[in-house]
Each structure stands twice: as C-alpha cells, then as structure tokens.
Amino acid sequence: MMDQAAKPQDRLAAWLAQDMDLVNGLIRTRMASEHAPRIPEVTAHLVEAGGKRLRPLLTLAAARMCGYDGPFHVHLAATVEFIHTATLLHDDVVDESARRRGRPTANLLWDNKTSVLVGDYLFSRSFQLMVETGSLRVLDILANASATIAEGEVLQLTAAQDLATTEGVYLQVVRGKTAALFSAATEVGGVIAGADERHVRALFDYGDALGVAFQIVDDLLDYGGTVAAIGKNPGDDFRERKLTLPVIKAVAQADATERAFWTRTIAKGDQQDGDLAQAMAIMARHGAMEAARQDALAWAAKARTAIGTLPAHELRDMLADLADYVVERIS
Amino acid sequence: MMDQAAKPQDRLAAWLAQDMDLVNGLIRTRMASEHAPRIPEVTAHLVEAGGKRLRPLLTLAAARMCGYDGPFHVHLAATVEFIHTATLLHDDVVDESARRRGRPTANLLWDNKTSVLVGDYLFSRSFQLMVETGSLRVLDILANASATIAEGEVLQLTAAQDLATTEGVYLQVVRGKTAALFSAATEVGGVIAGADERHVRALFDYGDALGVAFQIVDDLLDYGGTVAAIGKNPGDDFRERKLTLPVIKAVAQADATERAFWTRTIAKGDQQDGDLAQAMAIMARHGAMEAARQDALAWAAKARTAIGTLPAHELRDMLADLADYVVERIS
Numbered sequence: 001m002m003d004q005a006a007k008p009q010d011r012l013a014a015w016l017a018q019d020m021d022l023v024n025g026l027i028r029t030r031m032a033s034e035h036a037p038r039i040p041e042v043t044a045h046l047v048e049a050g051g052k053r054l055r056p057l058l059t060l061a062a063a064r065m066c067g068y069d070g071p072f073h074v075h076l077a078a079t080v081e082f083i084h085t086a087t088l089l090h091d092d093v094v095d096e097s098a099r100r101r102g103r104p105t106a107n108l109l110w111d112n113k114t115s116v117l118v119g120d121y122l123f124s125r126s127f128q129l130m131v132e133t134g135s136l137r138v139l140d141i142l143a144n145a146s147a148t149i150a151e152g153e154v155l156q157l158t159a160a161q162d163l164a165t166t167e168g169v170y171l172q173v174v175r176g177k178t179a180a181l182f183s184a185a186t187e188v189g190g191v192i193a194g195a196d197e198r199h200v201r202a203l204f205d206y207g208d209a210l211g212v213a214f215q216i217v218d219d220l221l222d223y224g225g226t227v228a229a230i231g232k233n234p235g236d237d238f239r240e241r242k243l244t245l246p247v248i249k250a251v252a253q254a255d256a257t258e259r260a261f262w263t264r265t266i267a268k269g270d271q272q273d274g275d276l277a278q279a280m281a282i283m284a285r286h287g288a289m290e291a292a293r294q295d296a297l298a299w300a301a302k303a304r305t306a307i308g309t310l311p312a313h314e315l316r317d318m319l320a321d322l323a324d325y326v327v328e329r330i331s
Numbered sequence: 332m333m334d335q336a337a338k339p340q341d342r343l344a345a346w347l348a349q350d351m352d353l354v355n356g357l358i359r360t361r362m363a364s365e366h367a368p369r370i371p372e373v374t375a376h377l378v379e380a381g382g383k384r385l386r387p388l389l390t391l392a393a394a395r396m397c398g399y400d401g402p403f404h405v406h407l408a409a410t411v412e413f414i415h416t417a418t419l420l421h422d423d424v425v426d427e428s429a430r431r432r433g434r435p436t437a438n439l440l441w442d443n444k445t446s447v448l449v450g451d452y453l454f455s456r457s458f459q460l461m462v463e464t465g466s467l468r469v470l471d472i473l474a475n476a477s478a479t480i481a482e483g484e485v486l487q488l489t490a491a492q493d494l495a496t497t498e499g500v501y502l503q504v505v506r507g508k509t510a511a512l513f514s515a516a517t518e519v520g521g522v523i524a525g526a527d528e529r530h531v532r533a534l535f536d537y538g539d540a541l542g543v544a545f546q547i548v549d550d551l552l553d554y555g556g557t558v559a560a561i562g563k564n565p566g567d568d569f570r571e572r573k574l575t576l577p578v579i580k581a582v583a584q585a586d587a588t589e590r591a592f593w594t595r596t597i598a599k600g601d602q603q604d605g606d607l608a609q610a611m612a613i614m615a616r617h618g619a620m621e622a623a624r625q626d627a628l629a630w631a632a633k634a635r636t637a638i639g640t641l642p643a644h645e646l647r648d649m650l651a652d653l654a655d656y657v658v659e660r661i662s
Contacts, residue, residue, distance in 0.1 A: 033482050038489050090447050093424075116421050116447055117484045123454065124477035131470045139462045139470060146455035151364050153448045158369050 008321035009052060015315060016060045019074060023056050026078045030125050042118045043085065055080040055185045058210075058319075062189025062203050065315040072133040072192050079142065080185045082126035087149060087181075089119035138188045145184035152176010156242070163251055163259075163267050165243035171212070178218075179211030202309045206319065209303035214326050216296040219244035220289060221329065223280055235276045241266045245295065247279070249288035258282050293330050300327040339652035340383060346646060347391045350405060354387050357409040361456050373449045374416065386411040386516045389541075389650075393520025393534050396646040403464040403523050410473065411516045413457035418480060418512075420450035469519045476515035483507010487573070494582055494598050496574035502543070509549075510542030533640045537650065540634035545657050547627040550575035551620060552660065554611055566607045572597045576626065578610070580619035589613050624661050631658040 006014075013020060033039040056077035063073035093115045123146075130142055156173045159165045186207035190200040222237040223246060237244050243251075243266070251262050261278065264270050283289050303323035310316050337345075344351060364370040387408035394404035424443045454477075461473055487504045490496045517538035521531040553568040554577060568575050574582075574597070582593050592609065595601050614620050634654035641647050 033485070039482070039485055090451060093443065093447055112424065112443065113488055114485070116424055117481060117488060120421060120454075121478065121481035121485060123451075124474060124481050127458065127474040127477060128471075131467065131474045134467060136462065136465060136467065140459075143455060143458040143462045147452065147459060150448060150452035150455050151370070154364070154370055154445070154452060157444055157448060 008318050008325045009054065009057065012057045012061055012315070012318050012322065013053070015318065016057060016064065019060045019064070019077070020053065020056070022074045023053075023060070023077045023081070026074055026129075027081060030078065030082070030129065031122070033121070038114060039118055039121055042089075042114060043122065053081065055084050055181060058182065058185040058207060059189040061315045061319055062186045063193045064189075065310065065313040065319075066190050066193035066195040066199060066203075068189070068193035070192070072135070073189060075129045075133050076138065076185075076188050076192060079126045079129045080181060080188075082122045082129065083142075083146065083149075084181060086119040086122035086126065087153075089115045089122070091153070133192065135192060137191050141184050141188055141191065145180045148180040149176050152180065159243055161241045161267055161269065162243065163262055165248055167245065167248055170243065170245055170248055174212055174215040175208070178215040179208045182211030182214070183207035199310050202306045205306035206303050206323075209299045209306060210323055210326060213296045213299035213303060213323065216245055216292055216299065217327055217330050220246060220292055220296065223283065223289065238265070238276050238279055239271065241269055245292040246283050246288040249291050250279075250283045250286050253286045253288070254282070296327050296330060300324060339649050339656045340385065340388065343388045343392055343646070343649045343653065344384070346649065347388060347395065350391045350395070350408070351384065351387070353405045354384075354391070354408045354412070357405055357460075358412060361409065361413070361460065362453070364452070369445065370449055370452055373420075373445060374453065384412065386415050386512060389513065389516040389538060390520045392646045392650055393517040394524045395520075396641065396644040396650075397521050397524035397526040397530065397534075399520070399524035401523070403466070404520060406460045406464050407469065407516075407519050407523060410457045410460045411512060411519075413453045413460065414473070414477065414480075415512060417450040417453035417457065418484075420446045420453070422484070464523065466523060468522050472515050472519055472522065476511045479511040480507050483511065490574055492572045492598055492600065493574065494593055496579055498576065498579055501574065501576055501579055505543055505546040506539070509546040510539045513542030513545070514538035530641050533637045536637035537634050537654075540630045540637060541654055541657060544627050544630035544634060544654065547576055547623060547630065548658055548661050551577060551623055551627065554614065554620065569596070569607050569610055570602065572600055576623040577614050577619040580622050581610075581614045581617050584617045584619070585613070627658050627661060631655060 031040055031043040059077040059080055060073055063076070093112045126142075130139055152173050153176055155169065155176060159169055159173060183204045184207070186203040187200060190203040195203070219237065222234055222244065224234070238247075247262075247266070250258070254262060261275075261282065265275050265279065300323045304320045307316055307319045307323070362371055362374040390408040390411055391404055394407070424446045457473075461470055464470075483504050484507055486500065486507060490500055490504060514535045515538070517534040518531060521534040526534070550568065553565055553575065555565070569578075578593075578597070581589070585593060592606075592613065596606050596610065631654045635651045638647055638650045638654070
C-alpha cells in the first residue's frame, strides 16, 4: 500500500519504478560514446547529479494510464530526459551559470565548448531514440517542441533587459524554456499508447499548464528561496536582468522613482549592493509577488482540471496531486 | 548547351536551378521566427553570405539522377543546409573564430549565446522539415549523421593538442565534421527517390569519400592558402593546436628536435613568431604535405569510382567531375 502522505513525485516514481529502471539503463547505454570518452564524463556529471527525472516520469505515467504495454514509452522517456539535459548544458553556456542542481556546472568543470558539443550530442541521441519508436506523429510533436524551446530561449535573450516585456512575451518564453517539453512529454505518452484524441489533448493541456506553473514558481523562488531549496543562488535572475513575472508586474505599476530604479538596474545593468533588496521591497509594495503567486495557483488548477478529464487511474490521481505539489513551495 | 569548361558545381547549380530556387524559398520561409526577430537577422547573415550551397546541391542531384519527381528532395536539401548552418554557428563558438565565409562570424557580431541558441533553432527547424517528408528511413539516416557530427566535434576537441592523435582518429574527426553530412546528403537523395539499395550505397560512398577529400584539402590549405582563397586566416589550425593530417604525418616522423618543437607549440601551446613557418618547413622536410595531398587524391578517385556505378546521367557526370574539382586546388 502506497503511503498517501508521500510526495506525488515519489509516488509516481514508486509506481513506475520498473519502467524507470529501464529508462535509466537506456540513458546510460545511449549517453556512452565509443570514440569520445569525454561525452560520458560530462553527461554522467549531470545524470548522476540526479535531477528529479520529472519529465520522463510524466511520459511513463501518461503512457501507462492510457493502457500502453509496448516498449517505446521507455525510449520516449529517455528522449525527453536527453532533450532536457542538452537544454541545461546549452543554458549554462548562455546564462554563464556557476551552479546547477546544487553542483558546479559542466561549463565551469570543462569549458563552454564541451557544453555546446555534448549538448548537441545528446540532442542527436534523443533524435535517434525517437526515430526508433517508428511513430511519425511522435517525431512531429517532438520536432515542434524543440523549435518552441529554441525560439523561447532566443526570445528570452532578447527580452532580457527590456522593460517593455509583457506578460504575453513572458508566457511565450516560459512555454519555450519549460512548458513545451512538459506538454510534449505527456502528449507523446498518450500518442504512443494510441489514446483517444480528446485524451491526448487533455494530456497536452495538463503538461502545458503544469510547466507554466512550475516555471512561475521557479521565478518566484529566485526572489525568495535559498541555495538549498533551489539549487542555485537567489537573485540570479535579477543579476542577469531577466524580466520574470513578478518584475513585469512591478514594472507595470512603477511610479517615476521606481521606473528609474528598474531602468538603472535592469535596462542599463548598473547594479549596486542593496539593489536586490530594494527590488524585492518594490515588488512587495505592489503585491507583485502575490499576484504572480495567484497566477501560478491558477495554472496548477488548470492542470488538475485537464488531467481530471481522463479515465480514473491511480496515476491520474498522482498527476493531479503533482499539480498541487508544484505550487506547494509558494502556498 | 552547358559550357563544359564551367566548374562542376556551377554546372550542377545551373542544371538544378529551378529546384534550388525552391530550396532557397523554403530556407527563407523556415528560418523566420514569428516571435524572435533576432533569429532571421543571424541566419540571414549566414545564408546571404552565400556559402556554396554544396550540400543541398548534392541532395538535389542524387534525387534527380535517380528519377525522383516528388516535392521532398527540396525539403531534404533545405534540411542539410540548415544542419550545416547550425553546425557552423556552434563551431564558431567552439573555435572562437573571428571570420567565416570571409565575413565576421555571428558570435563576433552578436555573442556566443546567440550563436548557440540560433544554432539550436536551426537544428530543430531542420528536424521539422525532415519529419514532413514522412520517411522514417530518411529520419534514421539524418539522426545517425547528426550523432556522428556531434561525436566527431567532441573528438576533435579532445584530440586537439594531443600529439598521440593517429590518422585513424583524424579520419573519425573528418567524418564527423564534414563527411557525415555529405554522405547523408547524397544518401537521402537516393532514398527519397526509391533508388535500388546498391545505388543508395554508392551514393553514400560517393558523399563519404568526397567529404573526406574535401576536408583534407581544407586542412592542407590552412598551411598554404590565402585569406581570399579559404575565407579565413591561414595558420588558424596551427594556432588552435589542431592535429590535422599533414601535422600527424610530420609528428610520426619527427626526430628529437622536431618532437620538442611539436610538444612546445602544439601540446603545450607555447607559440612564438616564426613558429608557423618552422612548422611548415618541418612538414616539407618529411614530405608530409605531399603525402596528405596524395591521400586527398585517392579519396577523390574513390568518390569518382563510386558514383560511376550509377546509371548514366548528366548529373552523374557532374558529380564525378566535382570529385576531381574538389582536389584541383591542391593539384
């Protein structure tokens, strides 16, 4: 009997433990390279760091709750984890991050070159894995997700430092950096299982809303978390001059003095000691953190509603609980 | 009547001009991004710089000489050009190059971040294009080529500065950086046309040998070309401490003094004025340039032999002439 008090993600991991063993085995096999020993060194650094394996669990859960009993949900789960890891490697180059998952990033331990090329290698390995499923529809979904991810990353780069960034642009960036892979992960699980179209659609909607909620929470914690809780330094987004949701909301309501503050710190990048605290005080004054929190809760509720349209299943209930859990850190 | 004295590539371009117009139109359409205007700025910089469009011509020629009259050779030609351009963007980050195709590189005009992310975007766009062909075999070939490319790049990174690099490792690197995409370009042309298996195999062998010859020539010219001829600074490979074929051959025959020279300049990277000239003198002493030149000629002959097994066709003869032309700069 499963402990109902356990975290939803742990309950998913327990239910799907056998499948997940196969996924981990496939990941280890496919991240190897006969000719270039540096590849498994770098990928092992990331893969062993653990991460939460959330995306592959989403794919496995979606396929299993739709009754799939073939082998290819394992390939697809490994595919989404490879895409995720490749994205992290390239992100770390782009963000010039020093820490990831609480450990030094690959680009600090090796160099940017290695991060770029090993990321490319993992992308191409993920591509091979999905071709093996023989499903053109799955390939189409993942090709589109890849384009959305890359487009969102470029958009984030150009939107950074731009005080005119709207909540609409923010949502596009968030879809790219997080929600596109979440929704592809759940959708391909349904597709490989041959689920009804309306169920496939609901799985997509669930992943999309879960991803948006997840990213808003992440962005909120960057202004309120600790290194231990978020695995990176709080305030990184501010220092990198990213227009995340609470900042966008605060900028929208800024008076002249505040606007000058945002222009100096974000648009011009002239930051001094105490500016981060000042930014947080301004956001608190306008209720920007609270408003962003409410948005995250609404996306989580949307995810729960979407998954609720699928037939009753233990995994369905765990996914619904996961939507609540994602926002629990800010509740 | 085609001028038989024209360069083979120009004859190919003239014969395939209508198809190539469609390819260029598709490239322009697909490199656009609704949300991220920086993407077409960067890609236009590369695409308008022209390059030689050699790879898409290979795909179009292979498909047409095998009697293809459907629409998808155009998608595949655009696919290989996108993969090539994405690879160039990432290479420039990795090599820290300042010039590409005779113009400043994207990472100098924008930044490394943009080069990484726009490269990822082009990869994902190429992936979408190939999915549209509906051919799982084409997807399989291009997925494998992508993995070979990425693996070869990582291998080159770790083989750089390593005097123990063998000609076998060099060949693997060359397959990754050049030949894998050439051979995939010709092979998918045959596959989409439904050609006989032996003809598909010959098209693969042609592209592979052509690519190896092409890269050896490129590596030779780095020690003997001019900025005008090669679109980059001669001696870049030496300064980047790359173990290319003539260096590998010279190192294999080095006496103690020469070995100390290679250890200082390549292994340790302690380079001074005059070292490039000294390296060239040592290579000349051992006939290393000439031996590498003979290797390139042998690969070109192998390409000509492979394409000669296909049925008679004007395009076939142009491809055979192209094999000779590729090595003409060193003949």
